Amino acid sequence: MTLAAAPVAPLSGDVLLVLVLQLAVLLLAARLLGALANRLGAPAVVGELTAGVLLGPSVLAHVAPPVSRWLFPPVAEQMHLLDGVGQLGVLLLVGLAGTQLDLGHLRKNVGKAAKISAGGLVIPLALGIGAGFALPSPLRPEGTERLVFALFLGVAICVSAIPVIAKTLIELRLAHRDMGQLTMTAGLVDDVAGWLLLSVVAAMATNGFRGSTVLVSLGWLVLVLIFTMVVARPLVRRVMRWASGTSERGAPIGAVVILLLLASAGTHALKFEAILGAFLCGILIGSCGMDLARLAPLNSVVMSVLAPIFFASAGLRMDLTALAHPPLLAGALAVLTIAIAGKFLGAALGGLASGLSRAECVALGAGMNARGVIEVIIAMVGLRLGVLGVEAYTVLILVAVITSLMAPPILRRAMAATTETADEARREQQRMALIDAERPG
Secondary structure (H helix, E strand, O other), X not given: XXXXXXXXXXXXXXXXXXXXXXXXXXXXXXXXXXHHHHHOOOOHHHHHHXXXXXXXXXXXXXXXXXXXXXXXXXXXXXHHHHHHHHHHHHHHHHHHHHHOOOHXXXXXXHHHHHHHHHHHHHHHHHHHHHHHHHOOOOOOOOOOOXXXXXXXXXXXXXXXXXXHHXXXXXXXXXXXXXXXXXXXXXXXXXXXXXXXXXXXXXHHHHHOOOHHHHHXXXXXXXXXXXXXXXXXXXHHHHHHHHXXXXXXXXXXXXXXXHHHHHHHHHHHHOOOOHHHHHHHHHHHHHOOOOOHHHHHHHHHHHHHHHHHHHHHHHHHOOOHHHHHOHHHHHHHHHHHHHHHHHHHHHHHHHHHHOOOOHXXXXXXXXXXXXXXXXXXXXXXXXXXXXXXXXXXXXXXXXXXXXXXXXXXXXXXXXXXXXOOOHHHXXXXXXXXXXXXXXXXX
């Protein structure tokens, strides 16, 4: 006779207390500093990351060691609980970002956008891979294959952050300009390519680098994309049509969360990153024809609660004191320079090939340089997989922050030297008329 296994004990009171306080403190600091960053003209993610830096080993651990050890103890169980909340937030964040992908706009501008995105992707990718081979061992963790580290660094450097780009262009009233439209479209292409490349490199990091491993990973990736278009697309459309047709107001939100989590589990089970499944599923949800305004409550919770906790916990793992060592500081500056110059050069060459003016090419390079949210997510993936150490992770977070901060002033100055066309002016008038029509009264 086989006895049933004893039930698993619930969280202890002390562990639960620390977790709840961690979430409260991180969220409070992230919200306050995120609002301050917005007031100063910077993306909220900069303030949210700064909150984690202040509460982590860079500041709090030195200012109040006992408080730091109690609130953020170096205990795997406690950190894994916080990671679980953060991972839920990032999966929903990436999925909701996927719903905003405008496939129609992408198809209309595919010619010019392809040139810009190719330059903005290939050149920084190549430079990043080269830097990965050249960087010294303190920035490359012991035991990590040099090729895998180099490929991962190349992927991290070549991405753009479409949420930061879109927010910046809207706030500067440049989204209606041809340059703004091209920047967002090229950024979308780079985002999609970045997620696919990340999944392949992550699979290599998990299974080891061998020719057969790469071919198998690429084969599975092709099958995932085919499954997404042939099977998942009509299935998602049917589920969302059913959820939107019910009388229960929360049905669409529940259906979206379930679909995103199942898609994440599916790609993760295939040794790809879970965020790939969330992103692909988000694209399907956004293109299924449902009213995305019904997801506003979910978007509010993710953007106001879960995402700030994730970014603050990402900043919590930064250790800026490591950059006090001259060799590491030199390596960090080299990576930052390569990331900025590579994106500027690639995007500018693509812009020139598309017939843009020099000023528009500078603006294009500045806009696509913003790494923001995407860079942070990729850095967290690298840290979790063991491809990145704390030092390299800290460097990539700095790249995300600095490139996001530099984009608005350069965009503003470069576009001031260009003249708005009649088509661009008409586009802005239509947008303003739509806003006026939506206002009450």
